Amino acid sequence: MELTSTSVREFLGKKTRADLTKVSDDDKLFSSGIIDSFVMIDLLGFLEKHTGARVAPEDLQAIDSVRSILELAASKSKR
Amino acid sequence: MSDSRPQGIVIIGTPRAGTTLLRRILDAHPRIACPPETYLLSAAARFLHEERFAAGLRIGVLSGLAFAGFEEPEVLARLRGLVFGFLDDHARARGKSRWAEKTAFDAFHLPAIERMLSGHVRFVCIQRHGLDVACSLAELVDKTGGYVQELHDYLRRDPEPLVALAHAWVDAAEHVAGLVERDPLALDLRYEDLVRDPEAVVRRVLEHVGEPYDDTLLARALAEPGQLGFGDWKTYGRAAIDGSSVDRWRTLPSPTASRLAEVCNPMLVRLGYEPVEIDQAPSDEDARHRYAMGLRLQQMRAGKSHEQ
Numbered sequence: 001m002e003l004t005s006t007s008v009r010e011f012l013g014k015k016t017r018a019d020l021t022k023v024s025d026d027d028k029l030f031s032s033g034i035i036d037s038f039v040m041i042d043l044l045g046f047l048e049k050h051t052g053a054r055v056a057p058e059d060l061q062a063i064d065s066v067r068s069i070l071e072l073a074a075s076k077s078k079r
Numbered sequence: 080m081s082d083s084r085p086q087g088i089v090i091i092g093t094p095r096a097g098t099t100l101l102r103r104i105l106d107a108h109p110r111i112a113c114p115p116e117t118y119l120l121s122a123a124a125r126f127l128h129e130e131r132f133a134a135g136l137r138i139g140v141l142s143g144l145a146f147a148g149f150e151e152p153e154v155l156a157r158l159r160g161l162v163f164g165f166l167d168d169h170a171r172a173r174g175k176s177r178w179a180e181k182t183a184f185d186a187f188h189l190p191a192i193e194r195m196l197s198g199h200v201r202f203v204c205i206q207r208h209g210l211d212v213a214c215s216l217a218e219l220v221d222k223t224g225g226y227v228q229e230l231h232d233y234l235r236r237d238p239e240p241l242v243a244l245a246h247a248w249v250d251a252a253e254h255v256a257g258l259v260e261r262d263p264l265a266l267d268l269r270y271e272d273l274v275r276d277p278e279a280v281v282r283r284v285l286e287h288v289g290e291p292y293d294d295t296l297l298a299r300a301l302a303e304p305g306q307l308g309f310g311d312w313k314t315y316g317r318a319a320i321d322g323s324s325v326d327r328w329r330t331l332p333s334p335t336a337s338r339l340a341e342v343c344n345p346m347l348v349r350l351g352y353e354p355v356e357i358d359q360a361p362s363d364e365d366a367r368h369r370y371a372m373g374l375r376l377q378q379m380r381a382g383k384s385h386e387q
Contacts, residue, residue, distance in 0.1 A: 014329045030376070039378040041369055042333050045358075054368070057375050 003073045008066050011046055015039045025067040043069070049078035051078055083262065085200050087163060089120070090115075090181035091189065092205035093251040095215035097270040100320065101205060102181040104281055105301035111292060112170035113179035115308020119162045121179060123195060124188035126158065154365050162195075177288075179203075182309075187229040187247075189254035197262055201288050204255050206350050207270035210328030210336065211344035213244040241335060243344040244366050251344050269351075272381065274322040333358050334369075 009020045016035055029035045035043070046054045048071065053076035055063075063069050087103065090113070092098040106113040129139025132217050136142065166178035186190055196202075217240060226234055230247055237243035243285035259267040268286040273280045285292045301318055301332055323359050328336060348354050361369065 006138065017327065017330055030379075037373055037380065038332050039330075040376050041373050044372055045333060045369070055372070057372065060375055060379065 003047075003070055005066050005070065009071050012039065012043065015042055020055070023066070025070075026065050028064050029066070030064050047073055051076070081093065082091075084289070085198070086177050087196075087200040088164065088177065088179035088203060089192075089196060089200045089263075090179060090203045090205070091186055091192075091255055092183065092270075093186050093207065093212050093248055094183035094221065095256065095274050096183075096205050097205035098181050098183050098205060101203065101268075101284070102179070104277075104297065104300040105179045105203075105284070106305055107296055107303055108285070108290060110175055111179050111288075112166075112173040112175040113170050114166075115306055116183050117165065117180065118184075118309075119165060120185045120192050120196075121182060121188045123158050123162050124191035125193045127195065153190075158195055158382040159199060163293075179288075183226060184227060184229050186251040186255055189251075189258060193258055194264070197263070200264070202262055202265035203268065203272055203284055203287065204253060204259050205268040205273065205323050206252055208223040208326075208328065208352055209245060209252060209347055210331070210339050210355060211324065211326065212248045213241050213339055213343075214327050214331065216244045216247070216322070217241055217247050219268060239338070241331075242338055242342060245339045249343060249346045252350065263311060265341050271322070271325050274325060276321055277320045277343075328355075334361060348349055 009023075012018075012029070012035060013020045018034070018038055021033075021036065023029075027034070030037075030040055037043055040060075042061075047055055047063075051073050055072070055076070059072055063072050088111065090098050090101050090105070095343075101117075105111045126140060129141060131137050138353045141154055144154050145151065152193075162180075166180055166332070170176065170178040216230065220240075221229065230244065233243040233247045234240060237246060238371065259265045266281070268280060268350045278292075281297060282292045297320070301320070331339070337358045337360070338356060340357045344354040346356070
């Protein structure tokens with residue numbers, strides 16, 4: 001199943017129990033404190049499950065918004 | 080025609096399942112007095128504690144008194160008299176005609192309580208999603224700084240606190256579900272229904288105990304300070320009933336939620352809840368990867384070097 005902005009928001013919304021409807025695709029998630037490191041770790045598992053590829057430590061800084069999460073997922077899926 | 084069924088009301092539920100909220104609502108009723116937790120029933124249950132060894136003889140107060148000429152029905156009646164006497168006097172002192180009793184940890188003593196009370200009270204039973212109960216119990220022991228005996232027994236058996244608390248929920252929930260199945264005077268409720276539609280649930284409760292509903296009851300229950308005592312401290316800080324605690328387990332890390340689901344799912348299904356999805360246990364390599372990524376995230380948060 002292809003990841004979308006909606007599916008990422010749904011996943012993060014369940015994990016944080018927060019209303020993410022007002023968060024834009026470019027808003028910072030981890031560095032702003034909207035999601036904590038536990039949710040980030042679950043997000044990595046979610047991404048790895050969908051892409052079938054390992055997320056590397058150097059990818060961490062690149063996934064701080066819904067848009068960057070989707071871009072990373074797309075790049076991992078192409079490999 | 081007056082209702083000839085038992086007048087005493089006993090609220091039973093696993094700790095953190097909404098029993099204190101129900102207590103406050105019933106206590107706000109003009110005819111019902113429900114004190115803060117008295118521990119009367121669990122104390123009476125301990126009085127009835129007995130051991131059974133291979134020869135089949137039950138060693139405890141019931142057998143001991145039977146040898147002295149007091150048969151079980153008489154002993155149980157005297158014990159009920161002691162318990163009901165305190166509750167009758169409390170209700171009378173409050174100017175009310177009926178009592179209700181609620182002590183959350185009674186659920187762990189339910190076989191003895193049922194033996195003593197079945198047919199003599201109306202039970203109001205409430206159940207809540209087991210993973211939410213485990214999370215809330217963990218918060219409770221964190222605040223109180225220790226484990227009561229009923230929970231400590233589980234901690235001794237399992238080194239993972241949340242898993243131990245999940246096992247505690249399963250056992251207590253099983254006792255409560257069994258009571259509902261056996262006792263025609265037991266009402267079966269869900270916490271999630273109570274916070275989603277309080278009026279509908281409270282109407283069911285009052286119908287069960289034979290009292291009329293009035294439109295101001297819920298507002299009064301939350302507005303009145305009520306008697307101070309043992310119980311869920313969180314409800315005293317609430318001016319409205321809301322469902323913000325429902326599904327709090329979803330914030331657990333996935334491996335933790337899966338571990339708890341393995342323990343709770345059969346009972347969740349028995350109670351009508353959806354089973355929680357169980358992720359495949361991570362391989363050793365995956366677990367090390369998650370751990371390393373978690374450390375890296377902590378470094379990032381602390382603003383430390385991101386370089387190798």
